[in-house]
Amino acid sequence: MDSLLGIGLVSRRTGLTQHVIRIWERRYGAVKPDRTATKRRRYSVGDLERLNLLSLLTRSGHGIGSVAGMPTASLRELVGGLSGKAAPAPASPVETKLVESFIEECVAAIRSFDGGRLQAALRHLETRLGAHGSLQRGVAPLVCIVGELWRMGDVTVAHEHFASVEIRRFLSSATRSYAQGESAPLLLVATPAGQLHELGALLASSAAGNMGWRVVHLGVGLPAAEIAGAAVQSRARAVALSLVHPEDDPALGPELLKLRELLPGEIPIIIGGRAVRGYRDTVRRIKAIHLEDLGRFCATLDKLRTLRPAGKGC
Amino acid sequence: MDSLLGIGLVSRRTGLTQHVIRIWERRYGAVKPDRTATKRRRYSVGDLERLNLLSLLTRSGHGIGSVAGMPTASLRELVGGLSGKAAPAPASPVETKLVESFIEECVAAIRSFDGGRLQAALRHLETRLGAHGSLQRGVAPLVCIVGELWRMGDVTVAHEHFASVEIRRFLSSATRSYAQGESAPLLLVATPAGQLHELGALLASSAAGNMGWRVVHLGVGLPAAEIAGAAVQSRARAVALSLVHPEDDPALGPELLKLRELLPGEIPIIIGGRAVRGYRDTVRRIKAIHLEDLGRFCATLDKLRTLRPAGKGC
DNA sequence: CATTCTTTGACAATCTATTGACGATTCTGA
DNA sequence: TCAGAATCGTCAATAGATTGTCAAAGAATG
Numbered sequence: 305m306d307s308l309l310g311i312g313l314v315s316r317r318t319g320l321t322q323h324v325i326r327i328w329e330r331r332y333g334a335v336k337p338d339r340t341a342t343k344r345r346r347y348s349v350g351d352l353e354r355l356n357l358l359s360l361l362t363r364s365g366h367g368i369g370s371v372a373g374m375p376t377a378s379l380r381e382l383v384g385g386l387s388g389k390a391a392p393a394p395a396s397p398v399e400t401k402l403v404e405s406f407i408e409e410c411v412a413a414i415r416s417f418d419g420g421r422l423q424a425a426l427r428h429l430e431t432r433l434g435a436h437g438s439l440q441r442g443v444a445p446l447v448c449i450v451g452e453l454w455r456m457g458d459v460t461v462a463h464e465h466f467a468s469v470e471i472r473r474f475l476s477s478a479t480r481s482y483a484q485g486e487s488a489p490l491l492l493v494a495t496p497a498g499q500l501h502e503l504g505a506l507l508a509s510s511a512a513g514n515m516g517w518r519v520v521h522l523g524v525g526l527p528a529a530e531i532a533g534a535a536v537q538s539r540a541r542a543v544a545l546s547l548v549h550p551e552d553d554p555a556l557g558p559e560l561l562k563l564r565e566l567l568p569g570e571i572p573i574i575i576g577g578r579a580v581r582g583y584r585d586t587v588r589r590i591k592a593i594h595l596e597d598l599g600r601f602c603a604t605l606d607k608l609r610t611l612r613p614a615g616k617g618c
Numbered sequence: 619m620d621s622l623l624g625i626g627l628v629s630r631r632t633g634l635t636q637h638v639i640r641i642w643e644r645r646y647g648a649v650k651p652d653r654t655a656t657k658r659r660r661y662s663v664g665d666l667e668r669l670n671l672l673s674l675l676t677r678s679g680h681g682i683g684s685v686a687g688m689p690t691a692s693l694r695e696l697v698g699g700l701s702g703k704a705a706p707a708p709a710s711p712v713e714t715k716l717v718e719s720f721i722e723e724c725v726a727a728i729r730s731f732d733g734g735r736l737q738a739a740l741r742h743l744e745t746r747l748g749a750h751g752s753l754q755r756g757v758a759p760l761v762c763i764v765g766e767l768w769r770m771g772d773v774t775v776a777h778e779h780f781a782s783v784e785i786r787r788f789l790s791s792a793t794r795s796y797a798q799g800e801s802a803p804l805l806l807v808a809t810p811a812g813q814l815h816e817l818g819a820l821l822a823s824s825a826a827g828n829m830g831w832r833v834v835h836l837g838v839g840l841p842a843a844e845i846a847g848a849a850v851q852s853r854a855r856a857v858a859l860s861l862v863h864p865e866d867d868p869a870l871g872p873e874l875l876k877l878r879e880l881l882p883g884e885i886p887i888i889i890g891g892r893a894v895r896g897y898r899d900t901v902r903r904i905k906a907i908h909l910e911d912l913g914r915f916c917a918t919l920d921k922l923r924t925l926r927p928a929g930k931g932c
Numbered sequence: 933c934a935t936t937c938t939t940t941g942a943c944a945a946t947c948t949a950t951t952g953a954c955g956a957t958t959c960t961g962a
Numbered sequence: 963t964c965a966g967a968a969t970c971g972t973c974a975a976t977a978g979a980t981t982g983t984c985a986a987a988g989a990a991t992g
Contacts, residue, residue, distance in 0.1 A: 310936085310937085311936090311937070311938095312936070312937085321982080321983080322937085323982075323983065323984080324981090324982065324983085326938080326939090327981080327982075327983090330939095331980095331981085340990095342937090342938095342989075342990055342991090343937085343938065343939095343989085343990090344936090344937060344938080344990075344991090345937085345938090362981095364627075365624070365626060365627035365630060366622075366623070366624065366627060367624050367626075367947090367980070367981080368980085368981070368982095369979095369980065369981080370622050370624065370654075370660070371622065374622075382622075416851075416852075417834045417848060417851065417852040419833070419834065419835075460844055460847060460848070461840060461841070461844045462836050462840060462844040462845065462847060462848040463848075465808075465836045465837040465838075465840060466834060466835070466836050466837075466848070468837060469835045469836070469837045472786075472790075473790040476786070476787040476790040476791060494779075500839075519733075520731050520733065520780065521733075521780070521783045522776055522779045522780050522783070523779040523780075523782060523783045524779075525814075526775060526776060526779060527775070530774055530775045530776040531776065533774060533776060534731065534774070534776040534777075534780070537730075537731065538730075538731040624947085624948090625947090625948070625949095626947070626948085635971085635972085636947090636948080637971080637972070637973085638970095638971070638972090640948095640949080640950090641970080641971075641972090644950095645969095645970085654979095656948095656949095656978080656979060656980090657948090657949065657950095657978095657979095658947095658948065658949080658979075658980090659948085659949090676970095681958095681969075681970080682969090682970070682971095683968095683969065683970080745971090
């Protein structure tokens, strides 16, 4: 077994303290790293994955003592099914087929304004791919496709709104990870003034909730001053914005600048959504973190949680 | 059996207090979790489902004592057949006190962006007043008050948006629509172009869902043509509009006229919300049914369902 | 030599179990 | 209609378990 990672590295990559890693080993035998001749721990990539899984599970409410002893495969299953993210994206042919038929079914349901059918499809996918997998590989693509259909005039505004409402109903009821306690970092999610499409923001909120963040979701079309005020008052660790529809709103650039100005410097701004391209310069100017897909968004959240409080330079 | 969920986790996922979970176990044997060597409860996913079902059932009026002993399959069945119907309307002094403290608690939660606290208050009220009663006598007033606070500048736009999102999350999870088959009448709910406040519409949708209507909720800010198109396509029996904020939008009058024109004559338009007064003439002109409060809205729905067997066979 | 790592014991904060009691509501039978 | 009984959620207090964090001292690394 190639065990070559030092504890410092593992600590940084998992977001766990070195202390915690050692304690988990000593008390629960969570991992059993090799040792060098001089007793230093050497972790394998398998250990790394294991620790990442355990980190996710403890964050979403499991006691470490009850999961530390399980085989890695079971951990993966628990993570996929109950709350966390499914880091590996295997994209097997079976799965792509599943997702394809899912999308097809959803679009048909939307076209006929059949809410029950849409909810059924969403639930079905969730049982197959888990909370996070269904978001990343099912709902997110669906949202894009609906947007596309609308832009091409293939479905009406009413269809698009209807889909938004139903998808958001699903997301609301699927995301239950409330009450993470005061200690969990807080993400503020919103859409700046002029941006009225809410699904991107909702996806972000759900994903963040699944990953153990507390989330304050402010919805759609908020002026910069409001966002900044709320962020300060709720002591958010980061602010996430979603830009989807108008790609050329001249008022949005100044709005973003103002937000950066009003927001304390240590609170990063994360921006995602297909319309970002229209405001690229501004986004760069305010040093926002630009993320195109949900997977990267999750990875960034993980990094932010561990890097920020320690004050470690990024 | 794989029993690995701690009571804390189960509590968060079911919305039940740890205390309640334990009491249900002790008094009614609702679940029989395994124990660790140190007597801690370990729940299986089956237990989790069971508790979720029981939570739903008690919230909609069943006594815990009468359902706690039933096999899980029967619980599922019972939940499937749920369709609101609770809490007539006693309006006792005890209740007004309850509602008052509820509102107070909610406003405090909103001011501090505390979603968990807000959800807890909402749930609590629901257990006391039932699905229907809590809507009519708790949530509806709350919505009005939040709107009032916002208009007076007493809370910011961010607070108002935040409240909208959380209340709508509650409504989404509380409303058990889709239980009805093809035969149930269908109500289309929306907000016309220019009207961007969605809570009124959402309340209407929930109430209608509770009363056994199928609901197509189109959300906020839709042009007349879109509403009419969707109504025709989904074969709605009625269209409900909510008017809340701009009371003097000159574009809204023509929009309403256009809607009446595009809509088949046998489909009535129901209009509610505090901004209706600003458009009184138009509302009268299009022969819309104007309803000021949720109670009358429900009554009207009942009448429409029975009086309007327009297409008796379908 | 500064930094990183290991081990150990101790500590504090949080979570959990159990018990008994309390108060509000609802049910029941006269 | 009314008193008593039953139902049901909540609370408080104590004891014990679980889990993250810390400090100190020595060893290894580069």
